[in-house]
Amino acid sequence: MTTRHLFFELGTEELPAGEIVSMAEALQSGIVSGLTEQKLPFSEATTFCTPRRLAVWVKDVATKAPDEERDVVGPPLSAARDEQGGWTKAAEGFARKQGIDVDALTVREEQGVERVTAHIAQDGANATDVIPTIVAGAVASIPVSKRMRWGRSREEFLRPVQWLVLLFGEDVLPLELFGMRAGRETRGHRFHSSTPISLTCPTQYEDALREARVIVDVAERKKLVAEQVTALAASNETVALSEDLLNEVTGLVEWPVALRGSFDPAFLAVPAQALISAMKTHQKYFHINDTASGELLPSFITVANIISSDAAKVIAGNERVIRPRLADAAFFFANDKTIRLASRMERLAGVVFQNKLGSVLDKTHRIESLAETLAQMIGADTATTTRAASLAKCDLVSEMVLEFPELQGVAGADYALHDGEPEAIALAIREHYCPRYAGDDLPTSEEATAVALADRIDTLIGIFGIGEPPTGSKDPFALRRASLAVIRMLVSLDKPVPLREVLQHAHSLHAAALSPTSVDEVLNYIFERLDSWYGDQSIPVDVVRAVLAVGGSDLFDINLRIEALSAFSETETAKHLAAANKRVANILAKAEEGENTPPDQSLFTEQAERALFDRVSSVSSALEPLLEARDYRAALNELASLRVPVDDFFEAVMVNAEDPRVRRNRLQILGTLRSLFTQLADMAMLSPGAE
Numbered sequence: 001m002t003t004r005h006l007f008f009e010l011g012t013e014e015l016p017a018g019e020i021v022s023m024a025e026a027l028q029s030g031i032v033s034g035l036t037e038q039k040l041p042f043s044e045a046t047t048f049c050t051p052r053r054l055a056v057w058v059k060d061v062a063t064k065a066p067d068e069e070r071d072v073v074g075p076p077l078s079a080a081r082d083e084q085g086g087w088t089k090a091a092e093g094f095a096r097k098q099g100i101d102v103d104a105l106t107v108r109e110e111q112g113v114e115r116v117t118a119h120i121a122q123d124g125a126n127a128t129d130v131i132p133t134i135v136a137g138a139v140a141s142i143p144v145s146k147r148m149r150w151g152r153s154r155e156e157f158l159r160p161v162q163w164l165v166l167l168f169g170e171d172v173l174p175l176e177l178f179g180m181r182a183g184r185e186t187r188g189h190r191f192h193s194s195t196p197i198s199l200t201c202p203t204q205y206e207d208a209l210r211e212a213r214v215i216v217d218v219a220e221r222k223k224l225v226a227e228q229v230t231a232l233a234a235s236n237e238t239v240a241l242s243e244d245l246l247n248e249v250t251g252l253v254e255w256p257v258a259l260r261g262s263f264d265p266a267f268l269a270v271p272a273q274a275l276i277s278a279m280k281t282h283q284k285y286f287h288i289n290d291t292a293s294g295e296l297l298p299s300f301i302t303v304a305n306i307i308s309s310d311a312a313k314v315i316a317g318n319e320r321v322i323r324p325r326l327a328d329a330a331f332f333f334a335n336d337k338t339i340r341l342a343s344r345m346e347r348l349a350g351v352v353f354q355n356k357l358g359s360v361l362d363k364t365h366r367i368e369s370l371a372e373t374l375a376q377m378i379g380a381d382t383a384t385t386t387r388a389a390s391l392a393k394c395d396l397v398s399e400m401v402l403e404f405p406e407l408q409g410v411a412g413a414d415y416a417l418h419d420g421e422p423e424a425i426a427l428a429i430r431e432h433y434c435p436r437y438a439g440d441d442l443p444t445s446e447e448a449t450a451v452a453l454a455d456r457i458d459t460l461i462g463i464f465g466i467g468e469p470p471t472g473s474k475d476p477f478a479l480r481r482a483s484l485a486v487i488r489m490l491v492s493l494d495k496p497v498p499l500r501e502v503l504q505h506a507h508s509l510h511a512a513a514l515s516p517t518s519v520d521e522v523l524n525y526i527f528e529r530l531d532s533w534y535g536d537q538s539i540p541v542d543v544v545r546a547v548l549a550v551g552g553s554d555l556f557d558i559n560l561r562i563e564a565l566s567a568f569s570e571t572e573t574a575k576h577l578a579a580a581n582k583r584v585a586n587i588l589a590k591a592e593e594g595e596n597t598p599p600d601q602s603l604f605t606e607q608a609e610r611a612l613f614d615r616v617s618s619v620s621s622a623l624e625p626l627l628e629a630r631d632y633r634a635a636l637n638e639l640a641s642l643r644v645p646v647d648d649f650f651e652a653v654m655v656n657a658e659d660p661r662v663r664r665n666r667l668q669i670l671g672t673l674r675s676l677f678t679q680l681a682d683m684a685m686l687s688p689g690a691e
Contacts, residue, residue: 002063004127004169006031006042007202008135009055009186011163016145017051017251019158021218023142024049028056030138038125038134039065048205048216050254051305052162052190054142055216057202061131061168065124072098077107077114091116131168132175132182139177153179163187163196170201188212189254191306213255213307222250228258229286229301238291239301242280249284253305261285261315265298267326270333272296273410274400278325281406285322332399333414341415344394351396354477356512357462364393366509371454373505378495380446381424388428389451391416395429409433435485442492449489453502456482457522461506464521465514483526487533490555499523500553523553530558539566542686549682557630564632565681573640578686580646581677584670585684587655591667599668603661608652609669612645616673627679635680646673 008031015023024047032045035058043060074080080091087095087102095102098118105116147156155178166175166182175182185196186209193212199205206216215221226241233239249256267275275296279285285300300322308314348361357363368389375385395401395412404411413430417423424447431448432455434441443449463469463477470479490497503519515521527548531541539562547561568574604610619638626635655670657663677683 001041003042003060004063004171005167005202006035006058006061006127006131007055007165007167007199007205008182009048009053009163009165009205010139010161011053011165011187012157012161013159014051015054015159015251017248019145020049020051020054020251021247023144023158024054024056024218026142027054027138030141031056031058031134034130034134034137035061038127038130040125040127040130047218049218050214050216050221051252052187052254053216055165055205056138057205061127063127065127067124068120068122070120070122071108072118072120073108073110074098074105074116074118077116080105080116094118128168128171128173132166132173135166135175136177151179155179165199167199167202189214189306192255215255218250221253221256222246225250225253225256225258225303228256229303232258232260232301233288236291237297237299238289240276240287240289245280245284245286249286249303252284253303255305255307257304257307258301259304259311259315259318260299260301261319261322262299263319263322263326267330268296268298270326270330271407271410271414273407274329274333274404275326277404277406278329279322281404282325283318283322285318328403329400332403333411336398336400336411336415337418340419341391341394341412341421342419344397345390347397348393354462354466356466358511360393360396362511363458364390366458366506367392367451367454369509370458370502370506371450374450374453374497374502375447377497377502378446378450378493380450384422384424384428385447385450387421388425388432388447389454391421391425392429392432392451392455435488437481438484442489446493449493453486453489454506456486457502457506458509460486460522460525461503461514461518462510462512464525465507465510465518466512467515469521469525479525480529483529484533486526487529487555491559493556496554496556498554499526534562539563540569543569543681546681546683546685549685550678550680560630561632561681564636565686567633568636568640569686571640573643574636574683574686576643576647577639577677578683580643580650581674581682581684581686583650584674585682588667588670588674597668599665599672600661603665605662606653608645608648609666612642612649612673613669615642615645616669616676620672620676623676623679632680639677639680639683642673642676 010027028045028047035042041062042058045056045058048055048057074094075090080088082088091105092102094116095105095118098120100118100120105118107114108117144158147158149156150160157178161178161180163185164175164177164180164182165184165186166173167184172182172184184199186199186205187193188197188209189212193214197208197212199208209216215224226246229239229241276287279287279300283302285302288297288299288301289295290297302318304314345361345364348364349359351360353360353363368386371389372382372386374380375382391412395408395415398411398415400411401408409430409432413426416426416429424445427445428448428451431443431445432451434443434448434452443452459477460479460482463479490499500519500523503522507514507519530544530548534544535541543566544562547558547565552558599613601610601613604613619642622638623635626638653666655663655666657666
């Protein structure tokens, strides 16, 4: 099989840094899918991307797809020929659809019925013929956040397209997009390479671009950025290499050159997070901390996209640019401190939380009440919790947060301390936004946890209550993240919290008329998140659903059951008991007689009946204190002792006895057994094929 390398490059004006990787991956996916659909085999596909280009290299693409022969079965012969033996309209239509002459149809027997058959011989696609169409389709399918037009062209893309390269081996394939023809000339660095670069074949691409001061491999460029930035820190310093900033900077440069600058140490009087935000968000600078103390240092590292003959001037320019941003932060911080944080509360009345749910002040009052209830449940200090809840949103109307939204909570904590509020209250204000994302730290105090839970639960019950739950593509109030945060916090508390009761209280606090079903809807929504949350911990979904099937809304207790059942479910005994439970559940579901009353021992006729009844009675007595103590692992070990008597019962006893009294009595034994197991989880759901 003859193969060639396929290479395509789309050259543009500078693309948004955060989108280039996903765009390149989409381009690769489109090209690979097109080759697969045309049955053109290849070995592997690689993407390259920089701010000015998206490229895909597909290695060892077959020059021609294999020819195919196949038989297509059509209508029965009785419908394909008329009484005179001629072809009917049905046969003619079938032949026309297959692209052959009707007289080329043959007859074969299929499952005892004679049918007409079309033998189709199809030539495989020539790669040179189909690749331009495949590439054009792949470009059209690239997800673009906002399209634009340029020049006189009516075609649209995220940024103006400047050049196209399409090579198949050493040949240029014909392709016209965005008013230009594809060729073999690419371009190097905007400032370090002034002439076009002609590619003889795809294998030259990386080296040719490197000579032109462009590193096209995004992983290599990212690694280089990290190494350069880290190298500029002293031995007693640590550079904050956050993944999101590292990715963004990598997407901004084609030839990274890290430089170190500094700023006036007087700015360190401003909260560090404000300075970090100004450097990171606005200027894409990496900040530096003292390794021993963790304190922010008056230095930064920027990554330029050019090799300067006078690096000092570039550094001075960056220092000059960052100073006004830091000065703004210092001004906002100083100005905000002239007004007490608590005095800002009434201004929250002018900030809309949600049209139907009132203002942020309304939300604050609800959070206060709900946080107080939660504080009592988890043993937090009530006064600290309610004070923190009342102040938690006040910094939203501060100048600092209006300029740096990511400082909400952080600014409020600093202002609270400045006003003389206790550290515990400031901590709760700062941490009530935690966890902000998956994997983020949880609140470190019970008071902060109570406020954080109240904030999220109020949002969940309110948004569901007005009938605007998240959809597959829209979640403007981040309810998925909120529900996962609720799960993490309630599980980590290591204390029982009746979630349904909390949701009902949250429902009652809303002045707006909420749906009466919203408590159940929110509870179900949170429980639906448990599948994926426990899945990340490699706990099977059937274990989670087996526990949820028996009811309860205390996530602390539910977590203990799931962890115990997960370990138990791996044992052979668990599999036997699960199968037995499934059998018991099926028998009871089909039975018309009641089975909830204790069995009559005088009706026992088999030893296996008595043995099972005696063991169930013994386990039931032993189980009660274990369940009370939430010692679910020990409880499952007790249930495991039922394996042998259960197996013996089904081996020796006919449940559907002819005597209706005996039959009813045996069903009552099974009902007692079923009730025993479902005190902890529905073991039947662990059985293969359980719903």
